[in-house]
Amino acid sequence: MARRVAIVGTGQTKHRSQRDDVNMMEIVYEAATAALQDAELSIQDIDAVLLGNMEMFEGRALPEMWCGEGAGGVYKHCLKIATGGTSGTSVAISGFQHAASGLFNIVMAIGFEKQSDGHTAAGMALTDPFWDRHVAAGAIGNFALSISQYVAARGVTREQAAKVAVKARRNACNNPYAHLQLPHITVEEVLSSPIIAYPVHRLDMCPTSDGACAVIYAEETRAKKICSRPAWVRAAVTRHDYSYLGDLKDRLISIRTLRDAARVAYAKVGIHEPLKEFDVAEIYEPVSYAELAWYEALGFCKEGEAGRLIDNGITLMDGELPVNPSGGVLSTNPIGASGTIRVAEAALQIHGKGGKRQVSGVNMALVTGYGVYSWSDVMILSSSPG
Amino acid sequence: MSKEELLRIPIKMDLEYRYPTGKHFTHFFRVLKEEGKIMALKCPKCGYVFLPPRPACGECHVPLEEWVQVSDKGTVQAFTAIHFKFFDANLGRVRPVPFGSALIRLDGADSSLNHYLEENDVTKMHIGMRVQAVFRENRQGNIGDILYFRTIR
Numbered sequence: 324m325a326r327r328v329a330i331v332g333t334g335q336t337k338h339r340s341q342r343d344d345v346n347m348m349e350i351v352y353e354a355a356t357a358a359l360q361d362a363e364l365s366i367q368d369i370d371a372v373l374l375g376n377m378e379m380f381e382g383r384a385l386p387e388m389w390c391g392e393g394a395g396g397v398y399k400h401c402l403k404i405a406t407g408g409t410s411g412t413s414v415a416i417s418g419f420q421h422a423a424s425g426l427f428n429i430v431m432a433i434g435f436e437k438q439s440d441g442h443t444a445a446g447m448a449l450t451d452p453f454w455d456r457h458v459a460a461g462a463i464g465n466f467a468l469s470i471s472q473y474v475a476a477r478g479v480t481r482e483q484a485a486k487v488a489v490k491a492r493r494n495a496c497n498n499p500y501a502h503l504q505l506p507h508i509t510v511e512e513v514l515s516s517p518i519i520a521y522p523v524h525r526l527d528m529c530p531t532s533d534g535a536c537a538v539i540y541a542e543e544t545r546a547k548k549i550c551s552r553p554a555w556v557r558a559a560v561t562r563h564d565y566s567y568l569g570d571l572k573d574r575l576i577s578i579r580t581l582r583d584a585a586r587v588a589y590a591k592v593g594i595h596e597p598l599k600e601f602d603v604a605e606i607y608e609p610v611s612y613a614e615l616a617w618y619e620a621l622g623f624c625k626e627g628e629a630g631r632l633i634d635n636g637i638t639l640m641d642g643e644l645p646v647n648p649s650g651g652v653l654s655t656n657p658i659g660a661s662g663t664i665r666v667a668e669a670a671l672q673i674h675g676k677g678g679k680r681q682v683s684g685v686n687m688a689l690v691t692g693y694g695v696y697s698w699s700d701v702m703i704l705s706s707s708p709g
Numbered sequence: 710m711s712k713e714e715l716l717r718i719p720i721k722m723d724l725e726y727r728y729p730t731g732k733h734f735t736h737f738f739r740v741l742k743e744e745g746k747i748m749a750l751k752c753p754k755c756g757y758v759f760l761p762p763r764p765a766c767g768e769c770h771v772p773l774e775e776w777v778q779v780s781d782k783g784t785v786q787a788f789t790a791i792h793f794k795f796f797d798a799n800l801g802r803v804r805p806v807p808f809g810s811a812l813i814r815l816d817g818a819d820s821s822l823n824h825y826l827e828e829n830d831v832t833k834m835h836i837g838m839r840v841q842a843v844f845r846e847n848r849q850g851n852i853g854d855i856l857y858f859r860t861i862r
Contacts, residue, residue, distance in 0.1 A: 343715050448798035452728045453738075454761050457852045458810055458823050460795040467789035468812055468823070475836050519793040521831045565767050569760070569786075569812050569821035 325423040327708050329546035329553030330538050332362025333667035333674075338502040338534030338655045341439040347386060351435050352393035354535035354660075358431060359395075361676075362539045362549055369539070370427040372396035374403045375414030375434035376659035379446035386435075394433055408462075408609065409561070410434060411662025412692025412700035415538055416559045419702075422540040423556075429545060434663030435535035443531055443658070454567065460520065462609060463528060465568055465696065467520035470612045473575040474522065476627075479615050481522055483630040485513035487611040488527050488653055490639060495650025497640075497679035502532040502655040513611075527611040534657035536664045543708065554670035554688070555708045558588035564697040571697045575616040580699035581691065582620045588701045589622070592709070594687075597622045597644075598637070602685040603672045604646045605665040607693040608653055614646070617691065640682070648672070648680040662692035662700065669704050733762040736776070742850035747842070749818050751775045760820045780816035781842040782861065787812040788826065788834040799853075813840055813858055825857035833860070 334357025336342070336350055345353065351374075359366060372394050376386045383389060387396070387403035394401070400421075406413040411434035418432030447461040459465065473479065492508045495501035513526040546553040562580035565571060585597075594600050606621070608614035615629035623644065624632050632638055638646035647653075649668040652661050669688035671677050686707065692700035730738060733750065740748050749758045750773035752766040758777060765772055788811040797804040809826030811834070827843065828834055840858035848854040 343717065442796070444796045445798065448796045450798075452726070452798075453730060453734055454852050455823065456798050458825055460791045460793075460804075460810070463793060464789065464791055464795065464810065465823075467791070468787040468810065471789060472787045472836065517792070519791075521790045521792070566763075567761060567820065568823050569814075570767070 326425055327543040327555065328419055328422040328540050329550065329555045329708070330666070330670040330704065331541045331546050331550040331553055332358045332364065332539040333537065333670050334358030334361050335500050335536040335664060335667060336534045337500055338532045338657055340502065340530065340532060342437065342533035347381065347383065347437050347440065348390045348393035350437055350533065350535045351390040351433060354433055354435065354537040355393065355395050355431065358537035358539050364429070364539065364549065366395040369395060369399065369429050369431050371400040371421050371430045373414050373418050373421065373430065373432045374401070375405070375410040375432070375663060376403060376436060377405050377407065377410055377446065379449060380436060380438055380441055380443045380658060382441035395431065400427065406698060407694035408607065408658060409662055409692040409694030409698045409700050410659045411536070411664065412607070412666065412690070412702065413561065413662070415663050415666040416561055416700060416702065418538065418540050419556045419559050422542050428542050430540045431537055432540070432663065433535060433537040434660035436657035436659040437533045438531045438657065439533050451566070463520045463523060466610045466613065467523050468568065469574040470522060472573050473612060473616055476573065476576050477629065478627070479612065479630040481514060482510055483633050484527055484611040484615065485510040486633045487608070487614045488513045490633070491608070491647055491651045491653035494640060494648050494680065495654035498649050500655070501650040502534070503530055503650070523610060529609045529652045529656040532655050532657040534655065534660050536660045536667050538663060538667050538670060550674070552674055552706060554673035554704045555706070556702065557705045557709050558591040558701065558703040560584040560588045561700045562698065568696050574697055575613065578616060578620045578697065578699070580697050581617065581693070581701070584699045584701040585621050588703050592703050594703070597689065598624070601644055601687050601689045603648060603669065603682045604644060604689040605649060605669045606646060606651070606689070606691040607662060607665055608647065608651050609693065611653065613693070621689070621691070645682050648677065648682055665690045665692065666702060673704055673706050733764060737762050738850040741854050742848040745844055745848065747779050747781060747815060748776050749779045751777050758817060758819045760815065760818045760822055777817065779818045783813045783815035783840060785811045785834065785836055785838040785840060786814050786821045787836065788831065790829050790831045809834065811858065824855060827857045827859040
C-alpha cells in the first residue's frame with residue numbers, strides 16, 4: 324500500500340531564452356536551493372534526488388553526473404529520467420512514487436533544460452532514422468498535421484486558438500519566473516505573426532527556454548511537520564503510446580493516453596465534474612490548439628465545445644476554472660523542466676504562495692504533462708490528504 | 710565575486726552514424742527497391758496492418774510475421790505545409806521550404822504514413838484527398854525511394 328505523500332517545497336529559476344549567466348550545474352543549483360529554502364530543509368534532509376532532462380538538446384551526455392553537486396545528488400540515490408516533453412512530469416511522478424514506496428522519506432525531483440547550450444532542433448531531427456527523420460519537422464510539423472484533423476472535426480477557429488495564446492502570455496505577466504512577458508499581446512498580433520506550419524502561427528507555439536524547477540516530496544508524518552499546508556498527491560497516472568505518428572488515429576481528437584490517464588486519476592479521487600471540482604489547472608500546452616483539445620479530453624466541456632470555453636472566458640484567471648495562471652508552456656518551455664513547472668505551480672497554488680498569480684481558495688488542482696507523439700501524464704494535488 | 714565578462718566556448722563536431730535496419734525494415738526496403746512494392750505487416754490477432762513494419766503489435770504484443778502488399782494509392786488523413794526552416798538530420802542541413810506533408814493511409818493499411826506531398830499549397834489540400842506515390846528512378850532501398858505523393862485528379 325502506497326504511503327500518503329505531499330509536496331512541501333518548490334523552487335524555480337528565472338526562465339529566459341538564454342541564461343548565459345549560468346552553466347548547467349549552476350542553473351540546477353539555483354532551482355534546488357530555492358526549493359530547499361522554500362521547504363526550510365537542508366540537503367542532508369533529502370534521501371533521493373531525481374533529475375529530468377533531454378540531454379540531446381544540450382548535446383551533453385550524462386547530465387545527471389555533470390550537475391551532481393548542483394543538484395545535491397552526491398552520495399545519494401540519484402538518477403535521470405528522459406521521456407521527451409513528459410520528462411518533467413515523469414520525474415515529478417517518480418519523485419512521488421519514491422516517497423510513496425516507503426523506501427525514501429524525503430525526495431527532490433528536478434527538471435531542467437538549457438536549450439541555448441545546444442541545438443534543440445537537431446535533437447528533434449535525430450528521430451527514428453529510417454522513416455520519421457526523412458520528413459519530420461519537429462514538434463511544430465507533427466502538431467500542424469494533427470491540428471488539421473482537429474480543426475476539420477471540431478470547427479475551432481484560428482481566433483479561438485489565438486485567444487489561448489493571448490491568455491497564456493497575459494497570465495505570464497503575473498509570474499516573475501516566466502520567460503515570455505507580453506502584457507499587450509492581442510489576438511490580431513498572434514494572427515499576424517508568420518505561419519510556421521499551416522495553420523500554426525509563430526505566436527501559437529511555445530518558445531525555447533533555459534530553466535530549472537525542483538519540487539520536494541515528503542511522506543505524511545514529515546510533510547505535516549515541514550509544511551503548514553502541504554499539497555497532497557492524490558493521483559499520478561502515466562500513459563505511453565505507439566511510436567509512429569501514423570498509428571495515433573486522430574491524435575488531438577482521440578488523445579486516448581490523456582483521456583485514459585484522466586479517467587483513472589479522476590476515479591481514484593472521485594472527480595465527476597472536473598470544471599466545477601478543480602480550482603485550478605496547470606496543463607502542458609505546447610501549442611494553442613492543443614489546449615483546446617485537452618479541454619475536451621480532460622472533460623472540462625463536451626466534445627466540440629472547447630472553442631466556446633475560451634470564448635466565454637471560463638479558463639481565464641477570473642473564470643470558473645483558471646487554466647495555467649503561470650503562463651503555461653506557451654510562455655516558458657525549458658523542456659525537461661516544463662512538466663515539473665506545471666507540478667510546482669499547482670503545488671504553489673495549494674501552498675498559497677502564488678503571489679500575483681494566486682487563485683483564491685485552491686483545494687484541488689489538476690496537472691498534466693505531454694510528450695513525444697502522444698505520451699500523457701496526469702497528477703491531482705489537493706489540500707486534503709484524502 | 711567581481712563582475713566578469715561571460716564567455717561561450719564554441720565547439721563543432723562531424724559525426725557519422727551507421728544504423729542497422731533489422732530484419733523487418735530490411736525486408737521492406739529490399740522489396741521496395743527490387744520490386745517497387747510497399748509491404749506491411751498484419752497482426753495475426755487483431756488484424757491491424759502496420760506500416761512501418763515492426764516486430765510486434767502494440768495492442769496484442771504478439772509477433773508480426775504475415776507480410777501483405779498495400780497499394781501505392783491512399784487517402785490523406787492530415788496535412789500541412791511547413792514554412793519554417795527545420796534542420797534535416799539526413800541532409801545535414803536545413804530543408805528547403807515550403808513543403809507539403811501529410812499522413813497518408815495507403816489502401817490496405819491501417820497505419821498512416823508520414824510523407825511528402827508534391828503539393829505545397831494548403832488551399833489545394835484536404836482530408837480525404839486521394840494521392841499516389843511517385844517513386845524515384847534508381848531506387849536505393851530506403852524511404853526516400855518514394856519521392857512524394859501526387860494528387861490524383
